[in-house]
Each structure stands twice: as structure tokens, then as C-alpha cells.
Amino acid sequence: xxxxxxxxxxxADCNVxxxxxAKEKADLEFKKLSDQRLTTRYAETSLELDAxxxxxxxxxxxxxxxxxxxxxxxxxxxxxxxxxxxxxxKFLLETRKESYGTVALLEKEMDLGRIYQEIAEVDAFVAAxxxxxxxxxx
Numbered sequence: 001x002x003x004x005x006x007x008x009x010x011x012a013d014c015n016v017x018x019x020x021x022a023k024e025k026a027d028l029e030f031k032k033l034s035d036q037r038l039t040t041r042y043a044e045t046s047l048e049l050d051a052x053x054x055x056x057x058x059x060x061x062x063x064x065x066x067x068x069x070x071x072x073x074x075x076x077x078x079x080x081x082x083x084x085x086x087x088x089x090k091f092l093l094e095t096r097k098e099s100y101g102t103v104a105l106l107e108k109e110m111d112l113g114r115i116y117q118e119i120a121e122v123d124a125f126v127a128a129x130x131x132x133x134x135x136x137x138x
Contacts, residue, residue: 003125005132014133018126025122028115035112042105049101053093060086 008014063083070076098104 001121001124003128005128008129008132009136011133011136011138014129014136017129018133021122021126021129025119025126028119028122032112032115032119035108035115039105039108039112042100042108045100046097046102046105049093049097053090053097056086056090056093060090 008017060083063079063086067076067079067083070079
């Protein structure tokens with residue numbers, strides 16, 4: 001972006017802007033570090049949730065097969081109860097996946113990309129102000 005740094009007529013104004021920009025950049029660097037860690041955690045959790053969910057789905061399928069061949073009685077009731085618990089576990093995993101799964105990971109990656117762009121823009125602003133400061137009489 002082209003900044004109207006030509007309007008700056010005093011070195012003191014440049015220094016104020018450079019101090020402000022340094023604070024902004026420090027805040028963005030902190031947010032970048034936090035988002036990098038969150039992105040890493042989301043990536044690991046996403047893979048873990050997918051693996052666990054696949055295991056639960058396989059268990060549900062196996063339990064369905066067992067229920068189909070068992071005669072009525074306590075064993076079949078136990079298998080039905082097990083399937084109910086597995087379906088609840090599946091529900092919980094799918095709910096967690098919404099918060100920590102692939103979609104959430106991509107949202108965090110986009111947030112991180114936005115922060116990188118903001119840092120680059122702050123750097124461009126600092127360069128423009130420093131260039132103007134160099135042009136001004138001391």
C-alpha cells in the first residue's frame with residue numbers, strides 16, 4: 001500500500017509511528033506464535049480423532065454383526081448396550097472433530113496466513129516511515 005508519508009514533516013512524528021508499529025508487530029508476532037502452536041495441535045488432534053473414529057466405526061460394524069447372529073437373551077442385550085455406548089462415543093468424537101478436526105485446522109491455517117500478511121504490511125509501513133525519516137532534516 002502506498003502510505004502518505006510525504007505528509008510527515010518532523011522526525012518526532014516518524015519516531016512515534018515507528019514505536020507504534022513496533023508494538024503492533026510485537027503483538028502480531030505473539031499471536032503468530034500462539035496460532036502456530038494451535039495449528040500444530042489441531043493437526044495432531046485431527047489425525048488422532050480420525051484414527052479413533054475409524055476404530056469405533058469398525059467396532060460398531062462388528063457389534064452389529066454379533067447382534068444379528070445372537071439369540072435373544074443376556075448376551076444379545078449386552079451387545080446392544082455395547083453398541084449404544086459405541087454410538088455415543090462416535091457422537092462425541094464427531095462433535096470433537098467439529099472443534100478440532102480438519103475444518104478447524106484449515107480455519108487456523110487461514111488465521112495464521114492472515115497474520116503473516118499483517119506482519120508483512122507492518123514491515124512495509126515501517127520501511128516507508130523510515131525512508132521518509134531519512135529524507136527529513138534532523
